[in-house]
Amino acid sequence: MEDLKQAKILLDKGLWNEAVEVLTSYVKDYPDSDEAYFLLGNAYRKKEDWQSALNNYQKAIDLNEESPARHAYKATTEILEFYNKDMFNQ
Numbered sequence: 261m262e263d264l265k266q267a268k269i270l271l272d273k274g275l276w277n278e279a280v281e282v283l284t285s286y287v288k289d290y291p292d293s294d295e296a297y298f299l300l301g302n303a304y305r306k307k308e309d310w311q312s313a314l315n316n317y318q319k320a321i322d323l324n325e326e327s328p329a330r331h332a333y334k335a336t337t338e339i340l341e342f343y344n345k346d347m348f349n350q
Contacts, residue, residue: 267299271306279303294324301329310340 263286270279283300290296301316313336320329 264293264296264299267296267303271299271303274306276303276307280307292323294320294327294329297323298327298329298332301332305332305336310336 263282267279267282267286270276270282280300280303283296283303287293287296287300297316297320301313301320304310304313304316314333317329317333317336320327321333
């Protein structure tokens with residue numbers, strides 16, 4: 261649990277790469293932690309690595325249907341759909 265606290269602090273400080281490192285290591289030891297995958301998705305989203313964000317949100321949802329990752333996944337896909345539509349209207 262200390263690693264999750266550390267990851268949250270890193271995310272709050274805007275240290276996305278460091279948070280990804282901590283969380284990637286954490287999920288290797290605790291692959292059933294939907295919270296870790298949700299946080300990892302958040303870190304990737306902040307880095308604008310959309311595919312990795314969505315993949316981690318989906319993993320969190322697969323582990324826990326009630327995960328806040330469900331909302332984050334939906335919001336991220338809506339953002340991407342909005343941007344992609346605009347790209348075609350230039």
